Amino acid sequence: MYVEDTIAAISTPVGEGGVGIIRVSGPDSSAIARRIVRRSTDGDFESHRFYYGSVVDPATGLDIDEAMAVLMKAPRSYTREDVLEIQCHGGYLVTRRVLDAVLRCGARLAEPGEFTRRAFLNGRIDLVQAEAIIDVIRSKTDAALSLAQHQREGRLSGRIGAIQGDLRHALALVEAYIDFPEDEVDRASFAEIDSRSRGAFAAIEELLAGFDEGRVLREGVSVVIAGKPNVGKSSLLNTLLQEKRAIVTSVPGTTRDIIEEVVNVRGLPLRILDTAGVRDSEDLVEREGVRLTLERIPQADLVLVVLDGSRPLDADDRTIFEAVAGRRSIVVVNKSDLPRAFDRFPQALERAAVEISAATGAGIPELRELIFDTFIHGRAIDSREYVALSQARHRDALAAARERIAAFLANLSRGENLEILAVDLKDALHAVGEVTGETTPDDILDLIFQRFCVGK
Template structure:
């Protein structure tokens, strides 16, 4: 890239430090135009106190050459009149060992909006242009420092809401998913080479491919693709959050459950049925999984128009949930209101919370599973805090499919990646069907090559400019 770009790299608002980043061939000259290094001097006299002398105060110019990768204290000044803009620390980093693989300069000034805008304006007036959203990371991709999947993981690192999400995103930014995709493409390329040479040079003394060997190779590749697809559901939940809705009839303990999970009194709790008349939504982390938790109004028949609106919203929350926490009172058993709710939970992942067991229980797990086969059942007491640890473990097990841990490289968090892996898998399935039917190798090669290209889009090797531009348009300015 011929031009030099600049942008504020930290979030807008008040902060101790804000950073303006410059990248491109003029990064050093832009920095030298507006930054003057200031050396620390020792004063003579009582206490041998140290202080920083500004050039204006000393009458001398202290502007030593910028040293590569050395953080230097000084002042940002307006080169037109030498006026002080802000105190700052600055560093110049020479290509290619930088984030963008270009010459990069960073100026760390006070984190006020005014200071950052003034410093950025000076950069733009002295040889840089304003960066587009995601352009720093786009340059890292175009310069070969990151592939496309690693670049997309940068967004997930920035937006991560939990330790689990951050660790997965960080692993992918370091190339864990990329390595899996490259291994698969290598397998496909080996197969393509073998198919192609058998097509083009059938009479030569080369390794002959037979359909049994082709079947075996395609099956092994598809097994790897299916493993990635299996981790995609978990990945989406880690990245976007798990939508959990608390459902049940009025006065069964739903608001108490929400308060217990949030560890704060967010929802009103009384012994009056129908206290909650609207949905209440909060975000939290459960076992490292981001959760969007919704407390709903009790679902029941009522003539109260306001409560009816709340109940309709409750039904909508149930429909869009990934997981339902259905609360029933163990000491009362199934009531007609409970039985009216159960059909709404059909085909939803559901954990039945058998609440108020401190008062005794007339319901058993067998009785619940008779009405709701496939549901998980946990005994709880909101009053005594019983069952909360088990509930959190159950949520984690449901997200990870009962596996204690998954390799970060096997967790696909990006919808674009998942779609491309599924497309590649479909191509391999077509190739398997043709191979089992002993179709001509020419037809099978087309599907294998398309799967190879689909996976190449994930890491950017076969992605067109439109896809690349769309990916980086999702980035924030300065990243």
């Protein structure tokens, strides 16, 4: 429930920094500014103007720190409420003391995400844009940031709004005939209802088709490097990272634990796991490493099966082939700078294969492209027009809406009762509304905003 009180929090990260920001939002923001910010000028704070002065303790009148303060009066603020921001020196103790001074003036400590939740409840942003804000903060690559910024700017919301517009138009026509049962649905109105609902269905289908791409840009993908010992798995990891992260020796079984690193491939975040070499071993530690490797393969979004092109295939290679059967994988034939010792590997794996030399770097650009194309299917993700779903919550809501529209179209073609048709459209609209927050239950809103930090 939204309570119109005044909240406050430190909005900058904990620790030392050049500037610390304390944010205040609510009806008492202006009064708090007048009480604790000492300036050289008297009178009210002008909106959106910075003032230099000192923050003082309201109990003692002593200076806490010099600061800049700005009051942003409603509705031209982040929350559409009166917002005060105080910028002081960045340090744990000084920002804490400024916040304490604000709280002693009647504000309460904000809950996680409460500033953004107020922006949503006050109609400044919808729920898609609110969720995009935290994705902007947590983005690991330029492509993930671009996708989040497009959603924050309202581009996905615009697509959703167009779908809602078509459904509402179709529903209005259906309900008009319910209100006037003596009128039969004429051919033009029937065609309009059919066209609008099919347009909404097609738009939802297009958004759902792009979900996998949006998800991997937002969340990244898990990539396991697997192979028998001494085929160059750790060398491949180091080459992709462009730094020496894993120990590389000529001794088989050097890597026994799983090493995880993040690599950016054209904006696609890869969580790469270098695993122990797979082979029969009497060494208990090495056997545990092999077990972990085989356990991680089914959990991965992609497996890079590394082969030593200078050595014939053997039973250990075939163990890996069996482990990745039916899974998304790329065969990486390493040591292309040496004579090739085999010509073929299982036909099921030949569709995605590349030859490289981790020692010279040959084939690495082609491997990067193949990894990228495995998840991003030729779409210009850096385009300003690129819009995609990236949240499972959005996908599930739109999938439910698609199901109800499909039911509506089937009932429409059979000439079902108009009241049944209206229920189908209302259900579809309710499902779509869950994406933008119009019909999202409070418990889901709580979960979404709890993901934010306290000062956001």
